[in-house]
Amino acid sequence: MSDRLTVAKTYKLYVGGAFPRSESGRSYPVHDTKGTFLANAAQASRKDVREAVVAARKAVGGWSGATAYNRGQVLYRVAELLEGRREQFAAEIAASEGVNGKRAQSTVDAAIDRWVWYAGWTDKIATVLGAANPVAGPYFSFSVPEPTGVVGVLAPQTSSLLGLVSVLAPVIATGNTAVVVTSQDRPLPAITLSEVLATSDVPGGVVNLLTGRTAELAPWLASHADVNAVDLTGAPESLAADLERACAGTVKRVLRRRATEPDWTETPDISRLRAFVETKTVWHPKGR
Amino acid sequence: MxxxxxxxxxxxxxxxxxxxxxxxxxxxxxxxxxxxxxxxxxxxxxxxxxxxxxxxxxxxxxxxxxxxxxxxxxxxxxxxxxxxxxxxxxxxxxxxxxxxxxxxxxxxxxxxxxxxxxxxxxxxxxxxxxxxxxxxxxxxxxxxxxxxxxxxxxxxxxxxxxxxxxxxxxxxxxxxxxxxxxxxxxxxxxxxxxxxxxxxxxxxxxxxxxxxxxxxxxxxxxxxxxxxxxxxxxxxxxxxxxxxxxxxxxxxxxxxxxGGKAANIVFDDAPLDQAVEGIVNGIFFNQGHVCCAGSRLLVQESVAGELLDKLRVRVATLRVGDPLDKNTDVGAINSREQLTRITDLVSAGEQEGAEKWVSPCPLPDKGFFVAPTVFSGVSQAMRIAREEIFGPVLSVLTFRTPDEAIAKANNTPYGLSAGIWTDKGSRILWMADRLRAGVVWANTFNRFDPTAPFGGxxxxxxxxxxxxxxxxxxxxx
CATH class of the missing domain: 3.40.605.10 (Aldehyde Dehydrogenase; Chain A, domain 1)
Incomplete structure (x- = not known):
């Protein structure tokens, strides 16, 4: 060990491509699983949620309008950058999740591979879910999946990087933009991920990451009229039903909280890609 | 004649x-x-x-x-x-x-x-x-x-x-x-x-x-x-x-x-006679009791006058009356309750300053009937442009550019259906990409088929x- 004093990082929010502190001026201490202080994280407020939604909405047009090939390349580029930061992520996961170095390494590997898997879906999901509809009449009718819009994501509480990647990547792969509330007690890998996103080609506002109290932030996200869908995966159990009820106010699409946090090391299927798309059917007459 | x-x-x-x-x-x-x-x-x-x-x-x-x-x-x-x-x-x-x-x-x-x-x-x-x-x-x-x-x-x-x-x-x-x-x-x-x-x-x-x-x-x-x-x-x-x-x-x-509040968008290059048929089908099919009804007509400003003239002539020929008559185009409103809702919204349209035109067609003496109604000079803030009327009542708005058409069409919390009328294929697909609606009908309207997904x-x-x-x-x- 060098006896040099390290430069400690200030962990901030990631909103609209920038790294603001919470407008509330609040922060909260983050500890490792043994209770040792790791850092202070910004404690986002209702206003931060609203600003993140504004940023996400602003980014919808560009991101959903980009070609699927382009989105695939941009997301693949993120995986390249993640690869370059493997050590940092492994160290943060080891600290946040209390796992040994080897396990932390394999979690980072899985997260990078997961990101690559979803990056590859951008220009395939429409072929898998879309269709040319053989209607009984002289019409060309086709159906395509389109992004739902702004998706609020309550990231898994336990799996701070692999879980986060597993819920975030499918949302943006299909062309949505995201407002993510990170794991409350394990937010550091998420913030490092936001630094990767900021230096990648993902446009500002496509992903917005808020650290803070999930129970405080989630209701504002669930009731926000400009949020189109909410992933409740990381919702506190006691709040899940209330959040679903709040979502009904503007008929949001809801991906429900599961009884227990999923095993993120399992190979995913396309259900998360299906959760945040809308099927659009277009008709046109045929004729001479 | x-x-x-x-x-x-x-x-x-x-x-x-x-x-x-x-x-x-x-x-x-x-x-x-x-x-x-x-x-x-x-x-x-x-x-x-x-x-x-x-x-x-x-x-x-x-x-x-x-x-x-x-x-x-x-x-x-x-x-x-x-x-x-x-x-x-x-x-x-x-x-x-x-x-x-x-x-x-x-x-x-x-x-x-x-x-x-x-x-x-x-x-x-x-x-x-x-x-x-x-x-x-x-x-x-x-x-x-x-x-x-x-x-x-x-x-x-x-x-x-x-x-x-x-x-x-x-x-x-x-x-x-x-x-x-x-x-x-x-x-x-x-x-x-x-x-x-x-x-x-x-x-x-x-x-x-x-x-x-x-x-x-x-x-x-x-x-x-x-x-x-x-x-x-x-x-x-x-x-x-x-x-x-x-x-x-x-x-x-x-x-x-x-529910829905679909925009039916007519560009100046559309075959207007065909578009008129599509508009009529869009809003008067099933007395307008259709969640995907084309209840907001968006017409490009340069053809608005001509289109409205043609539309009124055509709508005036619609026969309203006995549902069992094979010649009937527009039948009865389903219930007194629904009739009241429609007439309330029609009054709101008048009060808010839209110009009302009602088909001069005869109506039966009894039963629940509403003559086909077309409001012109409608602005986006009016109730008849925002709320689902679920009746034979059309609200007409105008636009100048495709971007304005998209902005107005998408200016609703709904998103069930939309219509596009233009001769230009590239414009159809450009519009279809941007309309936030589950079903988009181009140069047609109100088509349904079990093989074609429907929803909002x-x-x-x-x-x-x-x-x-x-x-x-x-x-x-």
Missing amino acids: NTWEYAPAPESRDIANLKPSYRMFLDGQFVEGGGEPLKSVNPATEEVLAEVSTAAPSDVDKAVKAARRAQDKVWGRMPGAERAKYIYRIARMIAERARELAVLESLDNGKPIRESRDVDVPTASAHFFYHAGWADKLAYAGLGPDPKPLGVAGQVIPWNFPLLMAAWKIAPALACGNTVVLKPAETTPLTALVLAEIIQQADLPPGVVNILPGAGGVGAELVNHAEVDKVAFTGSTEVGKLIQRSVAGTGKKLTLEL YQESGFGREGGRAGLEAYLDV
């Missing part, structure tokens, strides 16, 4: 085989319900057509339990190929009794016989026929390697397409191995109960389909029943939100097909009906 008068060409009401009373269908039997019987009224004459028994909460419970038993013991275990044959039978028997069903539908609902005969009934039969074939092919639907039924589906449908909505709900549910408890609308229960007769004659195992008439209370009882695994609702956004709230936290799978964006609901996408609503994948 000589005007040729139409002679009445009424379809005989005897064909409907109308019975004085109808009973609910529970566990394979027609039985009296414990609720207060309702009287179904012919909206064209205001006379009572029949008395219909309604379900009490205990009946809902019995029906859900019957559906559960049938799902566990018979329907869920049956090979898909066998389920398919039952559903094919239903499709065929609807076609066999098509004329009877069409007349009964027009009597109970008020829609023109031309529409019930040419659209509602054949499309209902087609919906069963299409989904029958899926029953043994679900693993090929691309939704997951091992698709499984959800269990018991509680389904609540509206009064605007009574038989067709029953078909949209029941057919995919059965094909996917679920059993069904369906509540038809309070004002239009009759064709669903004839469908129950067909289901009985097709020899479906008891409990696979249960049909319980009643008002909103029966629907609420059904949706909230603890043993229902899947809830499907078509109706207003207001009730849809209540249902979404009430199933929150229960784990029930939910699909909603709710935003507050028009979620989930699809029809096509491969529609199966997801009834499968655990």
Whole structure:
């Protein structure tokens, strides 16, 4: 060990491509699983949620309008950058999740591979879910999946990087933009991920990451009229039903909280890609 | 030019085989319900057509339990190929009794016989026929390697397409191995109960389909029943939100097909005569009682005057009256309640300063009728531009550029459908990409097919009906 004093990082929010502190001026201490202080994280407020939604909405047009090939390349580029930061992520996961170095390494590997898997879906999901509809009449009718819009994501509480990647990547792969509330007690890998996103080609506002109290932030996200869908995966159990009820106010699409946090090391299927798309059917007459 | 008068060409009401009373269908039997019987009224004459028994909460419970038993013991275990044959039978028997069903539908609902005969009934039969074939092919639907039924589906449908909505709900549910408890609308229960007769004659195992008439209370009882695994609702956004709230936290799978305020967009290069036909079909089909009705006409400013002139001439020729007359274009408004809602919104349009034009067509002396109405000079803030009227009332707005058309079309919390009229193919596809709506009709309007997914964006609901996408609503994948 060098006896040099390290430069400690200030962990901030990631909103609209920038790294603001919470407008509330609040922060909260983050500890490792043994209770040792790791850092202070910004404690986002209702206003931060609203600003993140504004940023996400602003980014919808560009991101959903980009070609699927382009989105695939941009997301693949993120995986390249993640690869370059493997050590940092492994160290943060080891600290946040209390796992040994080897396990932390394999979690980072899985997260990078997961990101690559979803990056590859951008220009395939429409072929898998879309269709040319053989209607009984002289019409060309086709159906395509389109992004739902702004998706609020309550990231898994336990799996701070692999879980986060597993819920975030499918949302943006299909062309949505995201407002993510990170794991409350394990937010550091998420913030490092936001630094990767900021230096990648993902446009500002496509992903917005808020650290803070999930129970405080989630209701504002669930009731926000400009949020189109909410992933409740990381919702506190006691709040899940209330959040679903709040979502009904503007008929949001809801991906429900599961009884227990999923095993993120399992190979995913396309259900998360299906959760945040809308099927659009277009008709046109045929004729001479 | 000589005007040729139409002679009445009424379809005989005897064909409907109308019975004085109808009973609910529970566990394979027609039985009296414990609720207060309702009287179904012919909206064209205001006379009572029949008395219909309604379900009490205990009946809902019995029906859900019957559906559960049938799902566990018979329907869920049956090979898909066998389920398919039952559903094919239903499709065929609807076609066999098509004329009877069409007349009964027009009597109970008020829609023109031309529409019930040419659209509602054949499309209902087609919906069963299409989904029958899926029953043994679900693993090929691309939704997951091992698709499984959800269990018991509680389904609540509206009064605007009574038989067709029953078909949209029941057919995919059965094909996917679920059993069904369906509540038809309070004002239009009759064709669903004839469908129950067909289901009985097709020899479906008891409990696979249960049909319980009643008002909103029966629907609420059904949706909230603890043993229902899947809830499907078509109706207003207001009730849809209540249902979404009430199933929150229960784990029930939910699909909603709710209201709309579709923009029908006409560019200056569109063939205007064709566009006029599309506009008329878009808003006056089924008296405008269509969730995907083209109720906001957006016309490019340079042709607005010409188009409106043509539109008024065409709309003035629409014949409003006896739904059983084959010459009728616009039938009766389904209920007095709906009539009041329409006239309230029409007054709001006048008060807010839009210019009202009403077809000079004669209206019958009795029954619930509204003459086709076109409001011009409508601005986006007016209620008639924002709220679903669900009647033969069109609001006309104008735009200058494609970007403005998109901005105005998308300026609504709804997102069910939209129309585009232009000769330019590239513009159609550019527009279609940007319209936030589940169905986009280009140079046509109000087309439906069992193979083509239908459903909304935003507050028009979620989930699809029809096509491969529609199966997801009834499968655990």
